[in-house]
Amino acid sequence: MIFNLYGIFMSDSYLSNRNSIRQKMRSLRNSINAKQQQKITKLLIKKLVSYLPIIQAKKIAIFLSIDGEPNTKPLIKVLLEENKQIFLPVIKSYVENDLIFINYTPKTPLILNTFGILEPIINKDNILNLSDLDVMLVPLVAFDRKGQRLGMGRGYYDRTLQNWQKYNFLPIGIAHDFQLVEKLPTAKWDIPLPIIITPSHIWQW
Template sequence: MSHVLLLEQRNFIRQHLRNLRRSLTEEQQQRAADMLTERAVSFEGIASAVHIALFIPVDGEINTLLLSAKFWKQKKQIYLPVLHPFAAGHLLFLSYTPQTPLVLNKLNIPEPPLDVRQIITLDRLDVMIVPLVAFDNRGQRLGMGGGFYDRALQNWRQQGFLPIGVAHDFQKVEKLPVMQWDIALPVVLTPSQLWQWE
């Protein structure tokens, strides 16, 4: 299949699922977040983790704020992605506590203010909870199109952390059109199911 056709297909899936996500009611979002949180905290890979990268939900993404509250209660350390100030397309992960002020970055996503003392290197993470727009039967992931997480996940095996995608149930599709830079996920959690590959 041609490169252009693949990109068109990906954009169609992306647009469709983002629209579905954004059309959820507050009640549907709340129920999904409650179920996801319960599933996540009982998953062994998360239960045994101490250093966890998380993300702040935007654009109808499944709500992870309940999860962060649970993690803080369990004395886990949480980190949020921050756009790298000079390596375009890359992320840094910074410590996030209930006291951390958040500022909107140029993509309109809340992030902690840049402070080198708060950065964690990827090899010190136990888990990276990853946003996604769609995933398929083989754990392939489709993101928002910026490639930020594909770059962050490039060497996850060598760095020793576990990437876990989280999404609404309807974000699963049968088969995604894959590009060579896509990184498949070993685990995806949805409100009603745990998907594991490998």
């Protein structure tokens, strides 16, 4: 029997379906060449910086791209130039494998975590209280026409987003256009997103 991180049983066919979508999308993401990625990045930045919730936001959580995700480094540079406070995620096992977010500037030292992702060194004075956050930009592997999100399968963002309305920040997914699928296999622990932005479209639910 196979159980997820919430202790809920998942069938082999259910896992296989989700994993096949992940494999396909990750393969597509990693097939993008540097020139295409640069074009995608410019289009996404243009959409994001002209989107009202981003314009109004003062504190924005964002991720550092890996695995063919849309490149967020130029976006971070633009947001910092617009005097936004930027926060990067850190995975910490002592808080039940949830994410915490650390203030980031170009001088912030970064280290590789166990998944090969750069993250800030934890400084207790720079940890963000989620209730102080305005916008969280969220990575995803695939999404569907109802705003359901498929992540990498570890559940970090699902757990972090469980009470986003309570904390009163706005989660916004960032994706390539091709990451849209008609319908994702979902479970009760999956957290849909109210907004997903791709290079050609702003999806809102």
